[in-house]
Amino acid sequence: MAVHESDICIIGGGITSAMLAERLSELRPGVRIVVVEAGKSIFDAQNRGQYRQRAIDYGEHPWHDDYIEDQQAAGIVSMTMAVGGLALHWGGACNRFSEEDLRLKSMYGLATDWPIEWRELEKYYGEAEKRLNVSGEPSPHPEDARSQPYPQGPIPLSYNLQTLKTWAEQSGVKFSPLPMARNLTPFGGRGSCCVYDTCGEVCPSGARYSPDFTFKQLVAPKKIVLHDRTLVRRLILDDTRSTIVSAQAVHQDRPNDAIEYRAKTFVVASGYCWSSHLLLLSASPRFPNGLANSSGLVGRYMNGHGFIQATANIDDQTFPGQNMTHSLISRQYFRCAADKPFVRHDTRVWESSAGRDPRLRAPDGKLLLGDELMADWRSRTTGSSVRLRAYVDVHPSADSRLTLDPLKKNRYGDPMPAIEHHFDEATQARQAANKAHVLDVFGTLAKASNGRIVNTSEGDYLDHPGGGCRMGSDPAVSVCDSFGRTHDHENLFVVGAPTTPTGGCTNGTLTFVALTLRSAHAIANA
Amino acid sequence: MKRRTLLQWLAAIPAMLPFGSLRVFAQPRELTPDAIAALHEIAPTVLPAALGGNRARNVTDRFVAWTRGYREGVALTHGYGHPRLQKSGPSPVPGYIAQLSALSADARAKGGTWSTLDHETRRALLDAAFTKAGVRQLPPRPAGQHVVADLMAFYFRSSDANDDCYHALINREVCRPIAITTKRPQPLA
Secondary structure, eight states, X not given: OEEEEEEXXXXXXXXXXXXXHHHHHHHSTTOOEEEEOSSBOOOOXXXXXXXXXXXXXXXXXXXXXXXXXXXXXXXXXXXXXBTTGGGGGOOOBOOOOOHHHHBXXXXXXXXXXXXXXXXXXHHHHHHHHHHHTOBOOOOSSGGGXXXXXXXXXXXXXXXXXXXXXXXXXXXXXXXXXXOBSBOSSOBXXXXXXXXXXXXXXXXXXXXXXXXXXXXXXXXXXXXXXEEOSEEEEXXXXXXXXXXXXXXXXEETTEEEEEEEEEEEEEEEOOHHHHHHHHHHHTOOSSSTTOTTOTTSOTTEEEEEEEEEEEEEEESSOOOTTSSTTOOEEEOTTSOOOTTSOOOOBOEEEEEEOTTOSOOSBOTTOOBOOHHHHHHHHHHTOSSXXXXXXXXXXXXXXXXXXXXXXXXXXXXXXXXXEEEEOOBOHHHHHHHHXXXXXXXXXXXXHHTGGGOEEEEEEEOXXXXXXXXXXXXXXXXTSOSBOTTSBBSSOTTEEEOSGGXXXXXOSSOOHHHHXXXXXXXXXXHHTO | OOHHHHHHHHHHHHHHOSOHHHHHHHSOSSOOHHHHHHHHXXXXXXXXXXXXXXXXXXXXXXHHHHHHHOOTTOBBOOOSSSOOOOBOOSOSHHHXXXXXHHHHHHHHHTTXXXXXXXXXXXXXXXXXXXXXXXXXXXXXXXXXXXXXXXHHHHHHTSHHHHHHHHTBOOOTTSOOOGGGGGSOOOBOO
């Protein structure tokens, strides 16, 4: 059996792992850090232009083999399992939550409070933005005050977004350029943005942050050891104490050879799904419900935000294709008066070509060819389509759960996770009113420029999911403390998305990173 | 054995083989010269006349190059929200060759070649061919259902077509300085 010893063993190789490993190597130079990731390393940035082109031309996935076919979960939002995780192909949106997210119970009597003060978390937002080199413009709302400026100014608004900002703000709602982890000038060994406009799939210049760059920069000077294609299957307890002594793993190419990772401190940085999964899989006679689970809450309170979207048609002219991955955001509805019906959401605006794309047949069914098709297309391009979306604050019930599915197992016989989201009673009770509110906001936006809403829809999954190992001060109703240290095991931490008690009403990645950077200090001193 | 009989016999060998994979390898991987010629003959009907002969020929040549670059069994984008593993299907080339051959035969049955048919007859032939192939709308990209619909998608879904439609140099999908996007796109020359 291969045995690897380290000071800190980080399980999982996504964005929180990258940020944690980088920060730990700064806080404790020389500390032995090993990162173990089930998926492969895809360190071929030089080929990404070609991969992007094949994605456009053929629909091919630009991250080759970034998944493990038999290591999948029912209800998961992405199949990706590779060094870099989901942030290999995220859009790069870097919105902050707001103080309301941390004070839902005390301000509104809803869900639960986070065990962190806003001012404390705000500092780490600043650090996260620096590391990710976020490009942004300060919010116009005084409640969103910042202690540090954005490391870069905002991404310049395209002509289209300038047009749409003017249109949208006639409603009285203020919009800003979406903050994004996108280099405007070279930074961190990555290039600058040249509007390939495929941020959410692959960024050939590396302008949009992805964790593979960080890992490469940590591995080369031996600041960390990275073991990819190695699946941690169990965490093992000390025989007498409640500390973790090792992680048992297996390499994809050597399934019959056990690997053991021994460390002083273990950090589960495996995202919202696989973190809870590993803790539940690690059940033992002394902890029959899984590790860190004396509260019974591992895998519970799985969260995220719902979303409502719409398409508006307006008379103002735009030219679809200028910068379709950038957008406008309003934080106007991040806060809600305590004496009013509770509703919180962000509001996003994108350029769009919906309903204005080329089509093969006229409305009467006639096949359109050549000039006819172009004329039909051109006749529908006067004015603009606008894509609108709101992420809505919804709160999980305890039954919003990740469980082990005994009927679905990987090649090693481990049961795979199944995730089902459920809302608490208060969320269910306000769903209709929340939807009506959002559609009213969309309708108000659409009034300018002879606008009208032409379709609406609701998401059928929760975006930017988190939860499963929620943090809290009371061990009876939480899995870990505000630093991610599990209540049951002093040398076992969970970081990032799984620790969030609630999912907020805007993109979560920056929050997951900020929480992790805060945890780094506690982990370094553990 | 007559030459034609020999050729028919040779052509039938792949179908007699017991292994599906061997049959796949026996399929043509590239469009034949006749198929490419047929495609060039049809292209002016389905691409905008404003492209002119050279650009239409260039679009068709690039589409032929697209067929050469097609790879089977490659993982496609697996999506977000409700991810699903899908792989690219068999090469569309054998189907394309058969479809182009059928269109040429249809044209002959109407008493001429594709170029000599009137526009409505061409439309009727393509309409029937698309219906038979299950093509209901313009594919987001060439999808292998029908070669002519795929040629149309190849052009009309492109960044160039977007510019042609808007008479503006938007350059969607083209690497460019971000400052350019802050201005109203220049009109096409």
